[in-house]
Amino acid sequence: DAGVIQSPRHEVTEMGQEVTLRCKPISGHDYLFWYRQTMMRGLELLIYFNNNVPIDDSGMPEDRFSAKMPNASFSTLKIQPSEPRDSAVYFCATAGFPDTIYFGEGSWLTVV
């Protein structure tokens, strides 16, 4: 199994631009999570899906952030417009119920 696949691995963009991060989950995992990691706040859960349905988006920082999961094989996290404070590592992770979360290698975002 290839694990959770994220793209792009690195993204540098200018403030105000739209950023789209992509995730291919592990086949058969019903749960998909988007996390953000920063030095100051550690790992923050932004949103999670169960069977492609968003369950809890209370961690999404503001309306500039949106996430979709159109099918079991694909999810996106979009930031529009991006701001320098969005610079972080964004992880997609998946889980089969109920225990182990499998993380991707992350998308390193820098907004200048």
Place this chain on the structure above:
Amino acid sequence: QQQVKQSPQSLIVQKGGISIINCAYENTAFDYFPWYQQFPGKGPALLIAIRPDVSEKKEGRFTISFNKSAKQFSLHIMDSQPGDSATYFCAASSSSGGYQKVTFGIGTKLQVIP
């Protein structure tokens, strides 16, 4: 509100020494306590986990000690090696009522020096 408090945030240990990372939780509904290990440039990966029906779990050089009454748990790395240098996250979740979110600690950056 930080539901899982982790300390220290950084730790330097000599090769062969014991690394100890502590975590405390508030939510008594938590019933699953995993530890994740993250190497630079990688995502976190499950290292070891414990449920509150036991007070200790050991896997190789890694041991979790769990104190339910104090609502604390800790990771001990025996005979620490330079290859153990990574960031370690404790976490907690509850299985009651179906799937619940995993709450992570802030992380501890461990450096093992030769």
